[in-house]
Amino acid sequence: MDELNYQWGHGIFKRLAANMEIVIKGQKECIRYILAGLASSGHILLEDNPGTGKTTLAKALAKSIDVDFKRIQFTPDLLPSDILGVSIFDPSQKLFKFHNGPVFTNILLADEINRASPRTQSALLESMAEGQVSIDGTILNLEKMFFVIATQNPVESSGTYPLPEAQMDRFAMQLKLGYVAREQEVAILSEQQEKHPIHTLSPCVTLKEILDLRFMVNQVFIAKELKLYMVDIVNKTREQIGISLGASPRATIALMKTAQALAVFDNQSFITSDHIQEIAVSVIAHRLVLDPQSSFSGVTPKSVVEDILRSIPVPV
């Protein structure tokens, strides 16, 4: 694929980012990563305090793409059938008829995912990893483009069920929004004085364009030493002291794919070590399970990954 094509991918990114920035102020980096997740066929977990704009960000993305969008508000009494769908007996035809659940869509916003019971959370597992669900012994395929944005409150909040490790591993990235700067919060106030700008948002990218972008991302070249570098980073999480569960090979794959997406966004046909370093914390940190001892001593998964990055010589 020649340079010109990457120019096109770069253009799609710019268009989408600009559209979302109309609503989401001061989160350029986060938008870049969310789009990287989208372009690399991953799923995104947004974790932050209530009111920081997680849902708005997800909705802004859904509205910017001309695709089907559904939202599930997770609650403690939500059942797996509320996500996947349910077969109901039709008395007129004397048959069980399957009613599609909200999972049959292109973009799924799983809001406050850690408020539901682990059983319900796990209902998403198969669908996220394999793009299919099995109900009543039959396998149903999901849409070709199936993208989950889940939001959750910090695990320490009351009334939450922390996501199991297997579920966490399904997410390509976990992102934190954080609070915006003073000036930007003022800008948010001014814009929402009359009405929410999200209502004015219109789609700027089609489903086909997203699928093309995903194809393009897969073509991005990765030099051998960079592959080694990524493997070294993930490997080190498995050896590092203070970690009871390191990152999986799925993490390495996610790291590669998101780095590829970033390369496209930067209008490059190859990834560099900068891309890997940029995304490593978001891709790896949420998959790590720390020893109780190290958590108590103030070590966070993020600091662990940062330490690892600082301990491995980078190919330049």
Place this chain on the structure above:
Amino acid sequence: MKAPRLFLGAIVLFWGWQVQTIWIAIALALILESSHMVKSKFVFKPSDFNKFFDVCMVFFAGIIVISLTLEPEKAILIILKWLPLVFFPLITAQEFSVNGTIDSRAFFIVQRKRLKADIYDSKEIDISFLYSLFCILSSATANSKGPLFFVIVVLFFVWGLWQVRSRRVSFFLWMFCIFITILLGYVGHNAIRLTRIKINQWMMEYYAGYYADNPFKNFTALGEIGRLKLSDKIILRVWFQDYIEDKTYRLHTSSYTGFSKSNWFSGYGFKSVENGHDKTFWQINPLVNPRKKMTAYFRSSRENAVLTLPSGVLTISEIKALALKKNAMQSVRVEKIPSLIKYVVSYTGNLSYDAPPSDMDLQVPGNELPGIEKIIEELSLDKISDQEILNTIRNYFLTEYTYSLDLKGKQDQATPLQNFLNSTKSGHCEFFATATTLLLRKAKIPARYATGYMAHEYSLLGNHLIVRQRDAHAWSKAFINGQWINFDTTPPQFLEMDNQKVETSIISDFFSFLGFKLSQLRHETGAKLMNQYGLWLILPLGLTLFLRLRRSNRIKRIKLSGKSIDDTKQNPNDSPFYLIETKIVQQGFPRHSYETYSSWFARIMHHFDNENLNNELQILLQVHNRYCFSSSGLKKVEKIKFNSDIKNILERLIIARI
């Protein structure tokens, strides 16, 4: 941080020159520097360094033991002096290892456990500068006071620091800073020295108020010996060559001339005695015949002591002391002694070497005169000959007075001595000796007061005489017929009375003997063995190390083709962009190994003089990334342009200097 080539060799030579072991130093320096010449190196694992470090530690422990047994007073100097030799195996191992560094885990036992678990990050350290510091420290023990030492040490520091200086600082600024540092160091050092001298002077002046010209007490108060009488501690063990059973030997410690307010003072200062051919031999008085010989041991917790000696000392030998001083009344003190002191004395047994009498030896203090004059009159001492005076006085004390350690307390008399003479008529040796001395003086016979010990108790445990603290005694010296004689008026049964007063304990005697034998073993037998065979200890150690290394079978020799075998690990690419990195690093901005070029530039960019340079570098970095990481690389034309662009920018790449 690697020491520059020839640095280690030079500093080892300097050490050898200073401590006068130049031949050893030349050998060490040649071995160390040959590591740069030979083409093959060894692959040492941290566990191998462990063994080298262990051997160094054993050497270190060995040298501590040897120095403490041979010359405990100079132990610290000896240990410091051989420090470079002790750690030589470790530095050699480092210099001949492939990495040229040592895993920090090799040094600590706690870290070694982690080494086994192999989970902790290792930290490679280079000990060459640490070793150089040891060399300088060690050279300083030679204590050459000339300015040359300081100059050379400074030169070594400048040499070592030169290669690690910040390249951002210009040469002259750097030299200026170094100069200021040296100046401050010199001035500070001198200030400390002068302060120390000043403080010493003040201390001396302060002490001088109490003790005339030496730190030893040169006076004794009445009652001091009485206190000693209450202890049965063994303080001295003596062997007499001419030992006769049941004989009591009089051993002299000090003599005093002036008496005032119940205190005796020595009127003579101490003078150093030069020692001759041997460091343990001192000639006290000219040799005469016949001579007798005495050997004595005592243990001292202090570093200075006054020796207990027989009369008429000629020589003192086999004593380990840094200095020996004597005064005119034949008191001898030794300085800087070990905890067990042995000395062999040859002596004549008479008092012919004591200073001739002076006016001081005839003085009687005014407040004691009434009591003394009364007795003189009573005995009519002013009308008879000298020899008769002695007999009269001896009989007088023997018949009229009793010996007792229980003092009756002060009556209505003016002084303790008056109390003894007029009222109680009972006391211990100090009172007898003082009264006798003053009576003799009043009768115009020069007299002195002497203190020491009476050696009379034979110990079967070691077949020698033991002297206990309670054997302390005082007596007089009288000048009769042109020579000094000992004149003792204390009733002769006092020794038995003392024995009854304080019970001796067989058990504590036995432990005292055991302690004495142990310290004899340490100071004499041990020292002799160490002296003769100490160096042979190294042989089994070296053999052990060799066998352990052989058995572990892990040391490999590697032929080095190029400069470093790490080259293969590096990116095999030949991008000219690396030249830019080299140039910026040279100017004092090293890149961390984990930093990508873009994050590195972001960190240091504000140091660049030229704003445009940043943009140009970013563009070149993109080309470099394409060259290294893209599938297609660069086309031929692009590569030529890339090369020329890099060449162009290299000329302008100057980073702001401080």
